[in-house]
Amino acid sequence: MKMGALRDSFDFFHISGRNLLTVALIALAAYACANLIIEDDLLTLFYAGLVVLGIVALVTTLKNWRAGVYGFVAWIAVEDLIRKHLGNNMIIYFAKDFLALALYLSFFVARRSTLTKLYRPPFLIPLLVFFWYCVIQALNPASTSIFYGLMGLKLSFLYVPLLLVGHALVDSDRELRRFFFFNSVLILVVAGFGIAQSILGPTFLNPQVIQEDIRGLSTLYRISPITGLVAYRPTSFFVSAGRFQNFLGLSWVLALGFGGFLLMRKQTGRLLGFATVGIVAAASLMAASRGVFVWTLASALVVAPAFIWGASWTGELRSRVMRAIQRAAVFVAIALTILVGIFPNEVSSRLAIYSETLSPYSPRSELGSRSWEYPVLNFVAAFDYPRWPYGYGTGTASLGVQYVARIMHAPPMNIGVENGYGQLVIELGIVGLLLWILVAYAISRSAWQAARNLKGTVWFPIAFAIFLYALLLVFPVSFYGFIAYQDFVINSYFWLMLGILFRITEFPGNLPIAQTTARN
Known part of the structure; x- marks a missing residue:
């Protein structure tokens, strides 16, 4: 009894001491914040808040990689907003x-502790060949x-492991819905603020x-x-109109897929799913981007018949697909x-702008050119x-070369063309371009097989949406501009969505069960 009482006393003093230390730290932090506010040094206060937020996010991620995925996705949506208000x-x-x-x-440690085998994507060999070729370049x-090479490798390959993370994340139908609900809220916020900025102008969401x-x-x-009508091209939370437009293209396809599901x-x-649509x-209309406008129309024309084709020939499921199209x-x-x-x-x-520059009957049409x-x-x-x-060499004509030249004092390369495949030729030579086409084909083929295997199930709309986005990104979009693939928002989503696609192909078990599930 005496030893137990003594142990309880030590525990009491230990807990009390820890509580006192916590209170003291909070008091010191409050005192420092008060001084900064009095001195009107809000920038330092903002930086301090970001440091605290970063530490919390880092600790949370290391403790729970699943929470880290949501934190990462949320951060890449708002990072540019913070960056442009802090002087880039x-x-x-x-x-x-x-x-x-x-x-x-955190992810690899967790998988190692449970002895879970990592997923092996079907296009691993061509991807590795392309990666090592870029390393050599x-x-x-x-x-x-x-530093040009290091930057190029970061832009193209740093987020590839998100494929493994995405595959492990949605290990159930419940986790799939949770992620896409979270993503829909993010899309609503970013797109909604983009609409507001398109009306209010560049003074909204941008620093003075x-x-x-x-x-x-x-x-x-x-x-x-x-x-002669003028339209502002909104950036929403991002630093550039181009990144916001890329985000809208991604969001449109994913929103259609999730709504159908x-x-x-x-x-x-x-209601949330179709409101996002x-x-x-x-937002796509107000973006003042001809590419986004055409993308939205074209992808909708592809998605609608694809969803009908992907439904089983039972009347109930086919009628649900028609209702999904009508509701959208x-x-x-x-x-x-x-x-x-x-x-x-x-x-x-x-x-x-759209009618005068895209219509083939307009005297100022730029559609063909x-x-x-x-x-x-x-x-x-x-x-x-x-x-x-x-x-x-890798990265010598990539997105962000100006930062390498300015920060690392690297001599500027002054090379480049306004074409994605041309950029690959300049950086990697003709062999690099051919290797990229091989990787793009392997990814597209694997994604199509995964989506086709879900034909007749409730997961087909999401699967086809991911396949369509992957196909368009690695081929036509990358042809027009490889910087779209190198955009950190698009690149992160690309690999994460591929992992999710390959995981949901494991959900049905077999096709008859999947069709039964769809009817219930």
């Missing part, structure tokens, strides 16, 4: 990379700095003084060539009607560089 701070830019590395560490003697490197990316306007599953949350459609159309119509009714001038300027002539000319221009057979 590069520490903020690299924060996601440290968070990703912490996520990988990072040492290309024509490159003026190794935008850092020089990103100023031009955040203040872009487009003018209709005939009527929810309706066929008879699950709660269908409507908001993304409205209704929500899109409602969102666009509200926009036209409240902001007719803002909508008319966008419609003027921008969709084929201009990109092909730039692709051919890549062969004007003397090193086109073997390239100048």
Whole structure:
């Protein structure tokens, strides 16, 4: 009894001491914050808050890799917003990379402790061949700095392990719904603020003084060539209109897939799913981007018949698919009607731009020149560089070369063309381009097989949406601009979604059971 009482006393003092230390630290932090507020040093206070937030996120990720996935996805959606308000701070830019590395560490340790075998993607061999070729090209003697190569490797391969993470994350139908509900909320917030910014202008969501490197990316306007109407190209939370447009293209396809899944599953949350479809459609219209406008229309025309084809020939499931298509159309119509009714001038300027530059009957149409002539000319221009057979090295013409030159004092390369495949030729030579096409084919083929195996199940809409996005990204989008693939938001989602796709192919067990599940 005496020993027990003595132990209880030690525990009491230990707990009391820890509580006192916690109170003391909170008091010191409150005192420091009060001083910063009094001195009007809110920037330092903001940095301190970010440090605390980063530590909490890091610790949470290391303790629970699943929570780390959600934290990482949320961070890449808001990182640019913080970065542009802190003067394009590069520490903020690299924060996601440290968070990703912490996520990988936590994930691999957890899998090792449970002796769980890692997933082996069907396109692993061509991907590894392309990776090691890029590693060798990072040492290309024509490159003026190794940092170009390191940056190129980071842009193209740092987020590849998210495929394994995504495959392990959605180990049940419940986890699949949880992730896509979370993602739908993120999409709603980002797209909704993008719509607001398209109406209010660049002063909304942007700092009063935008850092020089990103100023031009955040203040872009487009003018209709005939009527002269002006439309601002919104960036939403991001530093550039291009990144927001890439995000809308991704969000549109995923929202359609998730909405179809929810309706066929008879699950709660269908209002959120289809509201996301409507908001993304409205944001795509207001983006003042011809690429996003065409992407939205074209992908919708592909998704609708694909969903019908993917439904089993039982009347009930086929009718659910038709209801999903009808409901998506209704929500899109409602969102666009509200926009036209409240902001007719803002909508008319966008419609003027699309009709005057995309219609083949317009005297100022750019449909043919921008969709084929201009990109092909730039692709051919890549062969004007003397090193086109073997390239100048990984990363030498990639996204962000200006930061390598400015921060690492690397001599600028001053090479590049406005074509994705041309960029690959300049960086990696003709062999690198052929290897990328091989990898793209292997990924697309594997994704299609995975989606086709889910034909007749409730998971087919999500599977086809992921396949369609992967196919469009690695082929036509990468042809027009490889920087879309290198965009950290798009690249992260690309690999994460592929992992989810290959995992949900394991859900049905066999096709008859899957069809029964779909009917219940």
